[in-house]
Amino acid sequence: MEFVRPTTFADALAEKAARPQAVPILGGTDLMVGLNAGHPPPPALLDLTAVAELDAWAVDDDEVWIGAGVTYRRLITELGTLCPGLALAARTVGSPQIRNRATLAGNLGTASPGGDTHPVLLATGAVVEAASVRGQRAIPIDDFYAGVKRHALAPDELIRGVRLPIRRGPQQFAKVGTRNAMVIAVCSVAVALDVARRTVRVGVGSVAPTPRRALAAEDLASGLPWDGGPLDDDVARRFGAAVAAATAPIDDVRGTAAYRRHSVEVLARRTLAWALADLDRSEAWDGMTGRSEA
Amino acid sequence: MRVTLTVNGEQRTADDVWPGESLLFTLRERLGLPGTKNACEQGECGSCTVLLDGLPVCACLVAAGQAQGRTVVTVEGIARYPGSIAARNERGADGAAPTAATADGSTLHPVQEAFVAAGAVQCGFCTPGLVVAVVDLLRTRPHPTDSEIREALAGNLCRCTGYEKILDAVHLAAQRLAAAGPDAS
Ligand SMILES: Cc1cc2nc3c(=O)[nH]c(=O)nc-3n(C[C@H](O)[C@H](O)[C@H](O)COP(=O)(O)OP(=O)(O)OC[C@H]3O[C@@H](n4cnc5c(N)ncnc54)[C@H](O)[C@@H]3O)c2cc1C
Ligand code: FES
Ligand code: FES
Numbered sequence: 001m002e003f004v005r006p007t008t009f010a011d012a013l014a015e016k017a018a019r020p021q022a023v024p025i026l027g028g029t030d031l032m033v034g035l036n037a038g039h040p041p042p043p044a045l046l047d048l049t050a051v052a053e054l055d056a057w058a059v060d061d062d063e064v065w066i067g068a069g070v071t072y073r074r075l076i077t078e079l080g081t082l083c084p085g086l087a088l089a090a091r092t093v094g095s096p097q098i099r100n101r102a103t104l105a106g107n108l109g110t111a112s113p114g115g116d117t118h119p120v121l122l123a124t125g126a127v128v129e130a131a132s133v134r135g136q137r138a139i140p141i142d143d144f145y146a147g148v149k150r151h152a153l154a155p156d157e158l159i160r161g162v163r164l165p166i167r168r169g170p171q172q173f174a175k176v177g178t179r180n181a182m183v184i185a186v187c188s189v190a191v192a193l194d195v196a197r198r199t200v201r202v203g204v205g206s207v208a209p210t211p212r213r214a215l216a217a218e219d220l221a222s223g224l225p226w227d228g229g230p231l232d233d234d235v236a237r238r239f240g241a242a243v244a245a246a247t248a249p250i251d252d253v254r255g256t257a258a259y260r261r262h263s264v265e266v267l268a269r270r271t272l273a274w275a276l277a278d279l280d281r282s283e284a285w286d287g288m289t290g291r292s293e294a
Numbered sequence: 295m296r297v298t299l300t301v302n303g304e305q306r307t308a309d310d311v312w313p314g315e316s317l318l319f320t321l322r323e324r325l326g327l328p329g330t331k332n333a334c335e336q337g338e339c340g341s342c343t344v345l346l347d348g349l350p351v352c353a354c355l356v357a358a359g360q361a362q363g364r365t366v367v368t369v370e371g372i373a374r375y376p377g378s379i380a381a382r383n384e385r386g387a388d389g390a391a392p393t394a395a396t397a398d399g400s401t402l403h404p405v406q407e408a409f410v411a412a413g414a415v416q417c418g419f420c421t422p423g424l425v426v427a428v429v430d431l432l433r434t435r436p437h438p439t440d441s442e443i444r445e446a447l448a449g450n451l452c453r454c455t456g457y458e459k460i461l462d463a464v465h466l467a468a469q470r471l472a473a474a475g476p477d478a479s
Contacts, residue, residue, distance in 0.1 A: 001313045003295055003357070025357060025360070027355070028355045028360065032337075032354065032355040032356070035314045035316075036355075037336075041314045044313075045313055047357065047359060094449065095337075095450075096427070096430075096445075096446055096448070096449060097340060097343055097352045098337055098352070098449060100349040100350060101351050101352070101355065181448030182338065182448055182449060
């Protein structure tokens with residue numbers, strides 16, 4: 001087994017092209033668990049933590065670019081205003097020790113149905129930047145998840161970063177687990193409102209083979225109180241039911257399919273209500289960019 | 295492979311490191327620093343907590359090669375960590391909180407003393423990781439509330455104490471550090 005430690009992204013791509021079997025490592029919080037447990041070691045570890053350009057984020061027009069190496073810690077402390085849903089999800093990941101190391105790209109690389117960033121990336125319409133020596137391509141998040149712990153990257157590709165719109169309205173995230181920390185979600189929901197377009201997007205986790213959107217629930221957007229006022233009980237109920245109907249849960253050690261279907265429905269209603277309450281509170285959702293000082 | 299890093303203020307080199315090896319293994323088995331404990335190797339228990347470039351991490355989840363050129367502080371070095379009481383004493387500062395000498399004459403960090411004084415150590419297996427995590431907590435939040443402590447220590451499991459004495463120890467350490475002055479932690 002080899003340990004390869006490039007210091008530029010170009011070198012990292014060249015290494016990955018030269019040995020597609022090499023496994024990239026960032027925080028190691030998924031990978032090292034397996035290696036410590038004696039899983040067969042890959043021929044090489046491709047350490048990306050010395051690639052400084054991945055450990056950065058930037059605002060570009062109405063989008064935020066988040067480099068592959070940005071940790072949950074930084075999502076929480078630096079991106080809470082621009083990407084509130086992602087920061088909320090990041091706060092629920094593991095423990096401080098985990099959040100100090102683990103990354104967004106690592107969550108995508110693992111592509112677990114229960115990964116906490118996935119519902120938010122789906123709800124905000126993120127794009128994954130996949131790069132190789134052949135060039136770079138943008139994979140819409142809706143096309144990224146290919147099956148249980150499978151994704152759309154080619155063997156020679158690395159995730160360079162993720163792009164997502166600066167918030168266009170309130171965003172919420174919630175998950176169910178047995179503790180308030182250190183839990184993989186039994187189910188999770190992210191909701192993102194686009195105030196200017198009057199649309200809502202919903203992502204769910206741990207309730208299907210892959211993270212997925214709840215499209216039928218999104219179709220209920222026109223019934224939401226965009227100009228303020230209470231959420232109609234019937235709309236809330238239909239929204240929750242539509243989210244539950246979008247799932248295909250299983251029984252496993254963390255919960256039964258029936259419990260997941262029930263709890264995801266409850267979470268969907270709650271996160272929608274929280275997001276609408278935020279809408280009431282904020283005075284300045286500045287059109288498309290959603291820049292709000294509220 | 296060879297890994298060179300700074301551990302507790304000293305440049306150290308480990309040879310014959312297996313590329314899939316954890317920093318925890320390297321520290322304990324190759325660098326003679328068994329203070330950092332190995333309990334789960336899954337990131338769940340926090341007994342392997344060290345400061346990597348100043349941030350608490352699970353050493354069991356860091357590949358040793360990722361620590362190349364980086365700075366690590368383990369429980370063995372926490373009392374000498376910059377800003378500690380011991381560092382103040384070396385600078386001849388007055389008004390330092392009481393420090394205790396261990397059998398080998400080294401000095402304890404006020405957080406370690408508080409753990410002893412509060413009865414927060416039973417079998418002691420979780421203690422090194424907790425001490426490192428608490429030193430970091432008090433550096434960023436000198437007067438944490440109970441819920442802030444619980445959140446900061448959510449990744450450190452203890453099978454013995456029931457955590458109440460650990461919370462007492464954190465409050466005691468916070469008081470003593472506050473009494474000792476602004477750069478004591
Ligand atoms: C104690 C503990 C608690 C946890 N709690 C949670 C939780 O609450 N929620 C949650 O979602 N997850 C949790 N996790 C899982 C893990 O922390 C996350 O999935 C994290 O985002 C992984 O990031 P990483 O940087 O550590 O990934 P790594 O372990 O470094 O890599 C993970 C995978 O991504 C691949 N990869 C890494 N970088 C790239 C890249 N640039 N391009 C392509 N592929 C890449 C790797 O090859 C590997 O397959 C937990 C893990 C532990 C140990
Ligand atoms: S040994 Fe590292 S967290 Fe348990
Ligand atoms: S004192 Fe025994 S595990 Fe904490």
